[in-house]
Amino acid sequence: MNESLLLGCGNLGRIILDGFLSNNMKVKVYEKNQKIKKSLKKLNKKNLEIIDNLDGLKDKTFKYVLLCVKPVDSLSLINEIKKKISNKYIFVSFVAGLETKKISKTLKNNKVIRMMPNILVEVGSSATGIYTKSPSKIFKKEISTNFSFFGFLEWLKEEEKMDFFTALYGGGPAYIFYFLEILNKISCKNGFSKKRSKLMVESLLHGTSKLIKNNSQNFTDIIQKVTSKGGTTEQAIEFMKKRKTNEIINNGIRKASTRSKNISKLLNLEKL
Numbered sequence: 001m002n003e004s005l006l007l008g009c010g011n012l013g014r015i016i017l018d019g020f021l022s023n024n025m026k027v028k029v030y031e032k033n034q035k036i037k038k039s040l041k042k043l044n045k046k047n048l049e050i051i052d053n054l055d056g057l058k059d060k061t062f063k064y065v066l067l068c069v070k071p072v073d074s075l076s077l078i079n080e081i082k083k084k085i086s087n088k089y090i091f092v093s094f095v096a097g098l099e100t101k102k103i104s105k106t107l108k109n110n111k112v113i114r115m116m117p118n119i120l121v122e123v124g125s126s127a128t129g130i131y132t133k134s135p136s137k138i139f140k141k142e143i144s145t146n147f148s149f150f151g152f153l154e155w156l157k158e159e160e161k162m163d164f165f166t167a168l169y170g171g172g173p174a175y176i177f178y179f180l181e182i183l184n185k186i187s188c189k190n191g192f193s194k195k196r197s198k199l200m201v202e203s204l205l206h207g208t209s210k211l212i213k214n215n216s217q218n219f220t221d222i223i224q225k226v227t228s229k230g231g232t233t234e235q236a237i238e239f240m241k242k243r244k245t246n247e248i249i250n251n252g253i254r255k256a257s258t259r260s261k262n263i264s265k266l267l268n269l270e271k272l
Contacts, residue, residue, distance in 0.1 A: 002026055005057070005085070007077060008068035009036055012094060015121055016066060019149035021047055025063070030054060054084040062089040064146075071095050071267055082107050090143075096166060097264035100133065100159060113143065114159065116166050117150055119173050126151040127172070129165035131158075163264065167256035175249070180205060 003026040117128040187197035
């Protein structure tokens with residue numbers, strides 16, 4: 001009963017696999033990519049079994065069935081699951097845009113969870129959105145414990161919020177990297193080497209992160225703390241405010257949220 005089935009073992013799938021194996025959970029992995037399968041076999045883990053197809057699993061009982069494939073491959077795989085695996089499991093989907101009600105209806109399984117982590121899951125620091133219909137406290141505690149290696153878990157009350165969550169927190173690391181890239185380029189243009197610029201920008205990020213963790217103040221208070229009246233930082237902040245930088249960022253996230261909704265509509269209109 002402690003065994004799980006992992007469908008797809010790319011970057012995210014591998015993180016989930018490593019997390020489960022470290023918790024002594026048995027995992028079957030179904031992966032079509034031969035290069036990935038070869039690397040998994042080299043792990044030589046006793047709790048890991050790589051399978052070539054889903055045949056012969058009808059009588060198997062899994063703790064979790066985890067879907068970690070691209071949206072374009074998800075529907076055909078769900079249809080295959082319906083035919084070849086019993087519905088006595090908790091289904092966890094990491095497919096962007098695919099709604100739980102569509103999965104639940106197709107699989108005739110009410111235990112369907114949708115998760116949206118970001119790239120920071122690689123270092124155990126992802127802000128991950130989770131949705132499932134009417135979860136009990138015991139169920140939420142179980143899922144939160146078994147996926148604690150992701151980082152911060154946020155339970156969403158409505159699935160509709162997943163589009164906004166995807167836009168802001170799914171893409172969040174990219175926005176921060178984009179700003180860091182801008183700072184890095186400005187540094188290089190003003191006479192610092194690429195190597196030194198990267199080191200200094202990394203130091204800014206690392207130090208800022210430490211300051212946030214060690215400080216109970218909100219972001220506005222911290223900004224005021226490092227911004228002297230009439231000083232250089234104030235000039236930069238005021239200029240960005242006049243140029244309505246906050247609106248530019250907000251509109252960008254809204255664009256991402258709209259895109260997520262459109263993908264969801266297209267994906268959920270397709271028939272299984």
